[in-house]
Structure formats: C-alpha cells, structure tokens
Amino acid sequence: MKPNQLLLIVLLLCGFSQSPERKITGIVTDRNQTPLPGVTISVKGFKLGTTTDRLGRYQISIPVTASKLVFSFVGYLSKEVSFAFDNILNVTLTEDYKALQEVVVVGYGTHHKRFASAPMSISNHSMNAPVYSNNQYQNTENYKSVNENIFQLTCQQAVTTFSVDVDRASYSNVRRFLNSGQMPPEDAVRIEEMINYFDYDYPQPKNEHPVSVTTELSDSPWNRQLKLLRIVLQAKTISTAGLPASNLVFLVDVSGSMMDFNKLPLLKNAFKLLVDQLRPQDKVSIVVYAGAAGLVLEPTSGNEKAKIREALDNLSAGGSTAGGAGIELAYKIARENFLPKGNNRVILATDGDFNVGVSSEGALERLIEEKRKDGVYLSIAGFGMGNYKDSHIETLADKGNGNYAYIDNIQEARKVFVSEFGGTLFTVAKDVKLQIEFNPAKMKAYRLIGYENRALKNEEFHDDKKDAGEMGSGHTVTAIYEIVPANVESRYLTKTDELKYQKTAPSENAKSNELLTLKIRYKNPESDKSILFQTVVSDMAKPMNSTSDNFRFAASVAEFGLLLRKSEFKGTAGYDHVISLAQSATGKDQEGYRSEFISLVKAAKLINEGSETAKR
Structure with a gap:
C-alpha cells in the first residue's frame, strides 16, 4: 500500500472515531401553543436524552449519525421527528385521552394493560419506573x-x-x-x-x-x-465573596448501574455547573467507586476548571458498587486536606445502589455517624430511575450533617449547584x-x-x-x-379517658391570648x-x-402531598382546589417553579382520572 493511501485511511478512521456532534434546540407545545415542561426527548438508537424546561425549551447534543428525536409526555401521543440540516426543531404534541384510560394501578405505581399478562410482585416500600423483561414488571x-x-x-x-x-x-x-x-x-x-x-x-x-x-x-x-x-x-x-474556602471531594458512583443518560452523563454536566462556581481558594478532589474505589483527581484549585472538567469527562460506568469503600476513601482525602476554618465536604453522586462491602442501611448509617466526627459534611445528589435506592441515600444524608437533592434534569442541577450554591454547600x-x-x-x-x-x-x-x-x-x-x-x-x-393522676390547674399564662x-x-x-x-x-x-402568597402556596403544596399519600387526614382536599389555591399565590415566580408545580398537579389529576376510569 502506498504511503499516501495509508495516510488517507488513517485520516478517515480518525474522523469517524471523533464522533462529531451537532446541537438541536427548540420548544415543545400543545395544540394551543402552550409550552409543555417535563417532556422527555430521546435520540432514537442512542442512550441520549433530555427534558424540556419550565418554558417548554430543550437543548440536546446528538451524534451526526442520528436522524430522529422521540418526544414523549404523559397524556400526549409520543412523536418521532426526523431532521435534516435544521438545528432548530419546534414540536407540537397532541393529547392522548385513550392512553390515560388504559392506565391501571399496580401496587404503588401505574402500569399499562398491554404489559399486565405476567404475574407481578410488589413489595410494600418499593417501586420503580417502567422496566420490563419478558413481560415481567421489574421492581x-x-x-x-x-x-x-x-x-x-x-x-x-x-x-x-x-x-x-x-x-x-x-x-x-x-x-x-x-x-x-x-x-x-x-x-x-x-x-x-x-x-x-x-x-x-x-x-x-x-x-x-x-x-x-x-x-x-x-x-x-x-x-x-x-x-x-x-x-x-x-x-x-x-454573599459568595464572604463564603469560606472549600475543600470538596466529589465522590462519584461509576458502577454499571450508572450508565443511563440520566445518571452518569447528567451527573457530569451537573458537577461542571458546580465547578463553574468555584474560586481560586477552593479545592476539588474526585474519588470514584465501582467494584473498588480510587482517586482520579488530586486536590485541584478552583481556578483549574479545565483540568477538573477533563477529569469528569474521562469518567465511565461499569462494574459493581462498593459504596462503603468509596465513602471511606472520600472522607480520608477530605481529612488529609482539612481546612480548619473552611467548608470541608464530601459530595456523593449516586443512584444509591450499593451492593459490595458495607451496603446495608444500618452499616452505612454507623459508618457516616463515625465519619462526621471529623468535621466533614456530606451532601448527596441522587440520580436515575429503575433501581433508585432513596432509602439508602436518605439514611446517609440524615446522618452526614449535609443535605440531599434528587437531580432529574439539567435544570434541577442548575437550581442545586448554581442558584442555591451557598445553601447547598x-x-x-x-x-x-x-x-x-x-x-x-x-x-x-x-x-x-x-x-x-x-x-x-x-x-x-x-x-x-x-x-x-x-x-x-x-x-x-x-x-x-x-x-x-x-x-x-x-x-x-x-x-380517650381523662388522666386520673396528672390533672393540673391551668396556669395564668394559659388564660392569655x-x-x-x-x-x-x-x-x-x-x-x-x-x-x-x-x-x-x-x-x-x-x-x-x-394570608400571604407564601402561606397559600405552601398550603397548596401540603394539600397536594396529602392527596399523593392518600392521607387519612386529607378531608375535602382535591386536585382542583390545589390548583386554584396555588394559582392565587404564584407571586413573582421569576424562575417558574410555582407555575411548574401547577402543571404537575394537572398531570397528577389526569393520571388519577385515568386510573379511576380503568377501575370502573
């Protein structure tokens, strides 16, 4: 083979290996041109996806070999859309009332009739997003x-x-x-x-x-x-200027269960948003765990953002989940770089599915209780669906002197790591x-x-x-x-019977207002x-x-929670009343979270009506 022919082949192979991407943006609306938040957009043939924000907008980077996007949302017909050279793709979805009527309740969740042929086992305290294998509902x-x-x-x-x-x-x-x-x-x-x-x-x-x-x-x-x-x-x-220096350890779950697009890929982008907030006096280390735990980034200054981003980009998922070993190593690194007057914190990002080494809730709880004595706080960001272990993560968050957020899309990542940066850390x-x-x-x-x-x-x-x-x-x-x-x-x-031995006369204070x-x-x-x-x-x-807008809105959220929990104390609570009360209390709502809440209540009402119809 001639040298110039060999060079041409090498160049062609390099071009294919780089898997160039293009960016598609757009807005998803209903037939009335009302924006739809929370629409799932996936790339057909690839494990890539995103969701629309509160204004129905989306943005997704896709391989150049991709040709179709799939748009799906509860109560609407899913839609496959082909694209050629346009980088702006606006989509209108149509209501699907028939599908809602075919939803039946299974245990804690919902299930479509067409999958109901196999027997199902639903435990009292667990549930998953729809995952099917041989017509069997995986829980x-x-x-x-x-x-x-x-x-x-x-x-x-x-x-x-x-x-x-x-x-x-x-x-x-x-x-x-x-x-x-x-x-x-x-x-x-x-x-x-x-x-x-x-x-x-x-x-x-x-x-x-x-x-x-x-x-x-x-x-x-x-x-x-x-x-x-x-x-x-x-x-x-x-203020950000007045915050103490940070010693942060990103503890990242890279086990096989983190492969999905709404797990490790979303996790990387979420942490990049946090990296953008760091200052030169802040330091970041990255510890990962799968079958074992390891340090992939030594303590690095917040002004070396490109280096931290590169370390995140190089992460990939595979293997089992030695969560306990990862926690041990992360705390060790945090302690070695401890700032006496600073913010010392491990930030754990996981789906909570620990299955190697220390994995039981009791053992994890004792581990975290021991580690917090070192003055290192623990914050947790949960990702994913299907095998999500909220019980494990909540245990760690409660005992780790930190906080717990669930990140379901990049907008939530921005809320946690940008808008609420100070409160989170x-x-x-x-x-x-x-x-x-x-x-x-x-x-x-x-x-x-x-x-x-x-x-x-x-x-x-x-x-x-x-x-x-x-x-x-x-x-x-x-x-x-x-x-x-x-x-x-x-x-x-x-x-109940009155107390026989403990009656006391009301004090003077009891007679006050x-x-x-x-x-x-x-x-x-x-x-x-x-x-x-x-x-x-x-x-x-x-x-x-x-009352204030804050009072009425908080009351509407509480009422919605009572409905979702099927609380015995819900009284006359109803979805329409929640919507009316919340609509009277949206206030400024600059980020659109309260408006999004109203949309969620409407979605819950539709799902509930479909389930009730199916029962009849």
Whole structure:
C-alpha cells in the first residue's frame, strides 16, 4: 500500500472515531401553543436524552449519525421527528385521552394493560419506573416507610420536638414520576421536602442569631373548622465573596448501574455547573467507586476548571458498587486536606445502589455517624430511575450533617449547584431543633404535617450530643401544623379517658391570648455547644384570602402531598382546589417553579382520572 493511501485511511478512521456532534434546540407545545415542561426527548438508537424546561425549551447534543428525536409526555401521543440540516426543531404534541384510560394501578405505581399478562410482585416500600423483561414488571426502587403523624391531644402531650429538614429531594423525584405518567409511591412523598423545595421571600435575620422566625395562622383549606399554622425559619444569606474556602471531594458512583443518560452523563454536566462556581481558594478532589474505589483527581484549585472538567469527562460506568469503600476513601482525602476554618465536604453522586462491602442501611448509617466526627459534611445528589435506592441515600444524608437533592434534569442541577450554591454547600447553623409547647386553653389537638423521620424525644432537645438538621446560607425551612381549636369537635380525635393522676390547674399564662411558645436550639458551625432562643405566638388567625402568597402556596403544596399519600387526614382536599389555591399565590415566580408545580398537579389529576376510569 502506498504511503499516501495509508495516510488517507488513517485520516478517515480518525474522523469517524471523533464522533462529531451537532446541537438541536427548540420548544415543545400543545395544540394551543402552550409550552409543555417535563417532556422527555430521546435520540432514537442512542442512550441520549433530555427534558424540556419550565418554558417548554430543550437543548440536546446528538451524534451526526442520528436522524430522529422521540418526544414523549404523559397524556400526549409520543412523536418521532426526523431532521435534516435544521438545528432548530419546534414540536407540537397532541393529547392522548385513550392512553390515560388504559392506565391501571399496580401496587404503588401505574402500569399499562398491554404489559399486565405476567404475574407481578410488589413489595410494600418499593417501586420503580417502567422496566420490563419478558413481560415481567421489574421492581427495584426502595423507599423508607413513612407513618403519618397523627393528632396529639394537647391536654396529654402539650410539647412536641423535631429536627429541621432542608432536604428537597422528594419533590423532584415526585416530579420525575408524574412527568413519566406515573403516580409516585406513597412513601416517596415526604411532604416537608415538597414544601421546602420552593423559595419563600422572608426578611433576613436582624439580631445575633443566624436564623429568624415567622409565623402565620389561618383556616385549614381541607378540614372545615380546623386551623393551619405555618412556622418559618429563615437562615441568613452569606454573599459568595464572604463564603469560606472549600475543600470538596466529589465522590462519584461509576458502577454499571450508572450508565443511563440520566445518571452518569447528567451527573457530569451537573458537577461542571458546580465547578463553574468555584474560586481560586477552593479545592476539588474526585474519588470514584465501582467494584473498588480510587482517586482520579488530586486536590485541584478552583481556578483549574479545565483540568477538573477533563477529569469528569474521562469518567465511565461499569462494574459493581462498593459504596462503603468509596465513602471511606472520600472522607480520608477530605481529612488529609482539612481546612480548619473552611467548608470541608464530601459530595456523593449516586443512584444509591450499593451492593459490595458495607451496603446495608444500618452499616452505612454507623459508618457516616463515625465519619462526621471529623468535621466533614456530606451532601448527596441522587440520580436515575429503575433501581433508585432513596432509602439508602436518605439514611446517609440524615446522618452526614449535609443535605440531599434528587437531580432529574439539567435544570434541577442548575437550581442545586448554581442558584442555591451557598445553601447547598455552606452551613450557617447546625443541629437545629424546634420544641413547641401548645396552650391547652386554645387548642384541643395538633398534628405536624410531614417530618415523620425527624421526630425527637422531648428530652433530646437539651442534649447537645443528639444530631439534628443543618441550615445552609439562605435556606428556608417551613413546618405546618394542623390544629383542632379548643371548642371544636373533630372526627380525627378518638375517645380517650381523662388522666386520673396528672390533672393540673391551668396556669395564668394559659388564660392569655398565647397559642404556643416556640423554642429553637442551634449550634454555630464550629461549636459543639447549642444556643437557645424562643418566641411566643399569639392566637391571631387571618382569613385565608388575607394570608400571604407564601402561606397559600405552601398550603397548596401540603394539600397536594396529602392527596399523593392518600392521607387519612386529607378531608375535602382535591386536585382542583390545589390548583386554584396555588394559582392565587404564584407571586413573582421569576424562575417558574410555582407555575411548574401547577402543571404537575394537572398531570397528577389526569393520571388519577385515568386510573379511576380503568377501575370502573
């Protein structure tokens, strides 16, 4: 073969190996030209995909050999669209009412009739996105059991204590299910995480404490004669310039289960958004784990963004999942590069499917409890579907002095790692606990909505050794209590005998207009001693239409959560009422999250109506 012929062949082979890409953008709408958020776009013949944002927009990079995109969304006919040389592709989807009527409920999720020929086994606390093998429904997603809080009689239990929770993973996970045409598993619905997903505009703390308190009282929208109390903690916001230097370790799951486009490929792009926020004084290391764990990037300055990005690009998935070994190594690297006055944090990105070495929830919990003693925080970003292990990830997040987000698309990655950069990574108050003493003269009973996994014993409020939740820069935490006033009878209250030996006469304070006393304990990030402050809340209820947008919107999210959980306390709650209440409280909504919520409620209503029709 002549030298010039050999050179031509080499050049041709190199050209093919580079797999050049092109970028396609566009907007997806319905027949009324209304943008559709959450539409799934996949590249036919490739494991590539994305979803539309809140304005129906999408952007996807595809191989030049690809020729078709597939658009799918619950309640609409899927559509294959060919493209030639255009880089802008706008698509209109058509409603599919017949498909909704053919959806039947299976266990916690939904299932299409055409796959129902084989027997199915659904465990009590797990569910997965549609995965089929030989007509068999595969069920591998795991969620912790959530037993709803019940009403407590104030005369028998006037004091309640719980830890704050700033995790928001439940909402984006619920969104993933609804956007794929399924109702979420009931145990995947953690109402406090859904409420706390949204931004609420409250004044910054003005005194010596890093947290301020706001309360509001009105009527319960779904239980006539009952009241709804909203308690809000607002953490102070620290400007990026004022944030301490960071020692970050990216702990990345590269096992075989992370191959899908919404796992490792999305994970890489998400971490790149975080890398863009780093400063020269920040350092990043990258640890990966599959069958074993290894260090793929030594501590690198935040101004070497190209080097960090290249390390992320070089990651690939394969093998089993030695999560415990990865956690051990990540903490070791974090400790070796510890910044005494800095932000020391491991950021774990995984689908939670640990199956080698330390893998049980109990063992993982003990491992993280031991590691947090080194002063290294743990934040977790969950990815994927089908084998997602929420129960594992929630255990790690609760015990690791960090927070937990579920990232279902690049817009959510931007929210977590860009818009909420400070809150995600920088703690302003740790081990934050709330204790409330209710006035029996004003209320007969109370129920905390959500926070079931955050309950504390009353004596643990004073125990500084007891772990509790952390609040990051700018975080808002909302707790909602439903209250039975003293003069109201409720079907939720079962008959109990009066106490024989513990009757006490009401104090003078009980005769006042005080509804409750709220006590808050927290620790400064570098201290092991808690600080206490308290406030009194008066019995001053407003009509619902006089409450703030924040109150009404939070109430609408809580009502939606009760419907998704099929709560015994949902009263007259309904999808139409949730939509109406939320629409009255969208406020500025600059990022479109509240509008997206309304679209999700409408999707849930359609799915529910289809399921009810199928039952009949």
